[in-house]
Amino acid sequence: EDQVTQSPEALRLQEGESSSLNCSYTVSGLRGLFWYRQDPGKGPEFLFTLYSAGEEKEKERLKATLTKKESFLHITAPKPEDSATYLCAVRSGNTPLVFGKGTRLSVIA
């Protein structure tokens, strides 16, 4: 059974203080790993898709990396508007997406 564990559950950063969010996964054969951002009361917003170990993708202050066991979402010099819950999900074979519980990020000005 596919499993996704995200850590930490919550993270509080000062504006400009860079950090990383972790997503550890167990799958029988990774088809894709997905990162989403979710603001309170809204649907998840797609950020990145990673397919193979060693792959990296960047978007503004965010950079996602992938190894065979985990993915990191690096946030460089975060701003208050980066505050949100970040969700990680995996898909293996023909199975549905399996989501982690998310990391709730707060960036304080």
Next chain:
Amino acid sequence: KAGVTQTPRYLIKTRGQQVTLSCSPISGHRSVSWYQQTPGQGLQFLFEYFSETQRNKGNFPGRFSGRQFSNSRSEMNVSTLELGDSALYLCASSPDWTSGRAITDTQYFGPGTRLTVL
């Protein structure tokens, strides 16, 4: 291109009633998935439809059902509502993950329908 739309955005029902939620996928997307999100359980998969056929089903009771129409629009129905059904119901669409093209695996979510059962 318009995103995934869901109607209604908010619903208040009482126990025992039934409810139907609607989802219109991104134009050209053929796969629609439904999820239930609660603070305690996070995002849980309900079902996935492709070309009007249910392709996957999550571990939910038979009170939860869905369907997809020929224009890819989808509806989900919950009968005999229980208090525990209160949640944010999310719909997501993707082009078609069975095509084998990696780019088609990504799911794009709608804003959700907030269901409150009293």
